[in-house]
Amino acid sequence: MEPILSAVVIGAGQAGLSSAFHLARLGLRPYRDFVVLDANSQPGGAWQHRWSSLTMADVHGVAALPDTPVPAAASDQQARAVVPAYFADYERRHELPVLRPVQVREVSDVDGDLLRVASDDRSWLTGSVINATGTWQRPFIPYYPGAGAFAGRQLHTHDYAGPQEFRGQHVLVVGGGASAVQILAELSEVASTTWVTRRPPVWRSTPFTEAAGREAVALVEERVRRGLPPESVVSVTGLALREQEQAALHRGVYARQPMFERITSSGVAWADGHQEDVDVILWATGFRPDVAHLGPLGLRSPMGGIQLDGTTAVADPRIQLVGYGPSASTIGANRAGRVAATNVLRQRARVAA
Numbered sequence: 150m151e152p153i154l155s156a157v158v159i160g161a162g163q164a165g166l167s168s169a170f171h172l173a174r175l176g177l178r179p180y181r182d183f184v185v186l187d188a189n190s191q192p193g194g195a196w197q198h199r200w201s202s203l204t205m206a207d208v209h210g211v212a213a214l215p216d217t218p219v220p221a222a223a224s225d226q227q228a229r230a231v232v233p234a235y236f237a238d239y240e241r242r243h244e245l246p247v248l249r250p251v252q253v254r255e256v257s258d259v260d261g262d263l264l265r266v267a268s269d270d271r272s273w274l275t276g277s278v279i280n281a282t283g284t285w286q287r288p289f290i291p292y293y294p295g296a297g298a299f300a301g302r303q304l305h306t307h308d309y310a311g312p313q314e315f316r317g318q319h320v321l322v323v324g325g326g327a328s329a330v331q332i333l334a335e336l337s338e339v340a341s342t343t344w345v346t347r348r349p350p351v352w353r354s355t356p357f358t359e360a361a362g363r364e365a366v367a368l369v370e371e372r373v374r375r376g377l378p379p380e381s382v383v384s385v386t387g388l389a390l391r392e393q394e395q396a397a398l399h400r401g402v403y404a405r406q407p408m409f410e411r412i413t414s415s416g417v418a419w420a421d422g423h424q425e426d427v428d429v430i431l432w433a434t435g436f437r438p439d440v441a442h443l444g445p446l447g448l449r450s451p452m453g454g455i456q457l458d459g460t461t462a463v464a465d466p467r468i469q470l471v472g473y474g475p476s477a478s479t480i481g482a483n484r485a486g487r488v489a490a491t492n493v494l495r496q497r498a499r500v501a502a
Contacts, residue, residue, distance in 0.1 A: 151274055152274070153263065153274045153275065153276065154182060154183055154184065154273055154274065154275040154276070155172075155177055155182045155183055155275065155276055155277065155493060155494075155497050156172055156177065156182070156183040156275060156276070156277045156278070156279055156490075156493045157183065157184055157185075157186060157264075157266045157273050157275045157277075157278050157279070158172070158183065158184070158185040158186070158278075158279045158281060159185075159186050159253050159256075159266070159278060159279070159280050159281060159282055159442075160185075160186075160187065160188075160194070160280070160281030160282040160283060160472070161185050161186075161187035161189070161192065161194060161236070161240070161247050161249070161281075162194025162195055162196070162236075162281060162283055162472065162482070163194065163212070163214065163236075163472070163482040163483070164281035164283070164471035164472030164482035164485060164486055165185055165187070165194070165279070165281035165471070165472075165486075166185075166214055166236060166239055166240065166245065166486075167214055167215055167471070167482055167483045167485070167486025167487070168279045168281060168469075168471055168485075168486035168489050168490055169183070169185050169243075169245045169246070169247075169486075170214065170215045170216065170243055170245070170486070171215065171486050171487045171489075171490030171491070172279075172490045172493065173243065173244075173245070174215075174490075175490055175491065175494050176494075177493075177494075179244060179245065179246035180246045183246065183275075184246045184247075184248055184273065185245060185246055185247040185248065186247075186248055186249075186251040186253055186266070186268070186273075187247055187248070187249040187250065187251060188249070188250055188251065188252045188253070188282075188286075189249060189250060190249060190250045191233065191237075191249075192233055192236045192237035192240055192247070193229070193232060193233025193234075193236050193237070194232075194233075194236060194283065194285075195283055195284075195285035196228060196229055196232035196233055196236070197229055197232075197233045198229070198285060198307075199228055199229040200229075200306075200309045200310050200311050201227060201229065201310055201311045202311040202312060202335055203227065203228045203229065203331070204224060204225050204226060204227060204228060205222045205223065205224050205225075205226050205227075205228055205231055206224035206225065206393065207228065207331055207391075207393070208228050211232055211235075212482075212483055213483075214235075214236075214239050214483065215483060215486075215487070216243070217238075217239055217242060217243075219235060220234075220235060220238075251268050251271075252268055252269065253266055253267070253268055253282075253442045254267055254268055254269060254442060255267045255442050255444075255445055256278055256280075256442055256443050256445065256446060256468075257445040257446070258445070258446060258465075259274065262276065262500055263275065263276060264276070264277070264278055264467055264468075266278060276467065276493075276496060276497055276500055277467050277468070277469065277492075277493040277496050277497070278467065278468050278469065279469040279471060279486075279489045279490070279493065280440065280443060280468060280469065280470050280471070280473070281471045281472045281482075281486075282438075282439040282440065282442075282472070283438075283439060283472045284435075284436035284437060284438055284439055285307070285436065285439070286439045287436050287437040287438065287439045288305040288306070288307035288308075288432075288434075288435075288436055289305075289434050289435050289436055289437050290303075290305055290432045290434060291432075291434060293409070293410075293411055293412050294410075294411040294412065295411045295412035295413055295414075296412045298412065298413070298414045299412050299413070299414060299415075299416075299430065300414050300415060301415070301416075301427060301428045301429055301430065302428070302429045302430070303429070303430045303431075303432065304429070304430075304431055304432070305431075305432045305433075305434070306324075306328050306329075306332065306431070306432070306433045307436075309332065309431065311335075312332075312335045312336045312338065312339050312340070313339065315336060315339060315340045315428075315429060316339040316340060317339070317340060318340050318341075318428035318429055319340065319341045319342070319343070319426070319427045319428050319429070320336055320340050320341070320342050320343075320427065320428065320429040320430075320431055321342075321343045321344075321345065321416070321417060321425070321427040321429065321430045321431065322336070322342060322343070322344050322345070322431045322433055323345050323346070323408075323430065323431065323432050323433060323434055324346065324432065324433030324434045324435065325346035325347065325348065325350050325388075325405075326388075326433060326435060327388060328433045329344070329346075329433035330350075330388055330390070330394060330403070331394070332431065332433060333397060333402050333403065334393065334394040334396075334397035334402065336431075337397050337400060337402040342402060343406060343425060343427065344402070344403065344404070344405050344406065345405065345406045345407065345408055345409060345417075346405050346407075346408065347407075347408050349405060350388050350403070350405060351388065352388055352389070352390070353388060353389040375452060375456070376450030376451070376452040376453075376454050376455070376456035376463075378452075378453050378454040390403075406419075407419070412430070415427075417430070438455075438473055440455065440470075440473075443455075443468065446462075446464070446465050446468065447464060448462050448464045448465060448468065450463075450464070454474075455470060455473070457470060457473070457474065459488055459492070460485050460488050460489040460492060461492055466492075466496060467496060469489035469492055469493065470489075471485035471486055471489050472485070
């Protein structure tokens with residue numbers, strides 16, 4: 150008889166590891182009751198793919214995983230080295246049942262009680278799925294007329310490795326989030342830059358307190374509760390320039406222009422007829438939730454998002470989503486992992502009753 154797990158966690162980033170820790174703490178046995186499936190060949194989640202120039206001084210802080218503090222790191226150490234090493238140690242320390250590399254292709258209903266989680270060559274039966282796949286594999290590039298005719302280079306921040314390869318070039322950075330602000334600062338030291346966004350940036354001048362963070366998360370949480378597609382927390386909190394970006398501000402790097410109307414062979418053109426030649430278009434336009442494998446379950450609401458009650462999918466309570474919407478941060482992911490694990494145990498009790 151095919152073994153039946155109580156839970157399958159999909160993803161081994163902050164949200165997935167937190168969920169796995171809490172499943173074990175609540176009494177589920179690694180490998181026998183639950184497993185964690187990771188598409189990456191090494192620990193570290195999306196952190197291992199960050200650009201090389203992103204140091205620990207650049208990140209907004211990494212929340213400690215449950216029961217294990219973040220190790221001290223020099224400010225100039227690469228984030229893509231420090232955080233994956235922390236995650237790898239966490240997996241070993243807590244003996245978490247991570248299987249990799251496993252690319253989940255589909256989650257489907259079996260009989261109303263069980264779900265089948267399928268990869269290319271294997272599948273698992275389970276009573277619950279904790280989906281912690283994040284957004285890294287779904288970079289978003291909006292369509293603009295003429296994109297295919299551009300003779301220069303286009304790339305998304307997903308594929309950005311650092312500023313040095315753009316030395317002496319003119320780079321157009323598109324997007325109004327924290328990544329755009331960070332990348333503009335370091336690019337401007339080796340290249341000329343132009344910044345365009347759909348809306349004027351909202352700069353945060355007041356300290357980002359714990360209360361402000363809770364308020365921002367609550368606004369994002371309200372969107373997913375209504376079934377709307379989630380927005381980033383930074384879209385609510387506004388942008389803050391850190392010490393290392395102040396020099397770029399004084400150089401005029403953050404003089405934003407409105408969005409262009411179309412892309413030309415040599416650059417971009419605005420509706421008023423103004424054109425600008427550029428060598429590179431760098432799309433810092435964010436990511437979308439990586440949830441296509443949940444498609445067979447029909448979770449999306451008429452509003453376009455997955456409606457949640459806490460971490461539970463309203464359309465199917467066997468599905469827990471962590472690292473989605475309000476929990477798409479290291480702090481939010483920890484709390485969501487605890488809630489999701491508790492919900493898995495409740496779901497198992499309901500089925501057994």
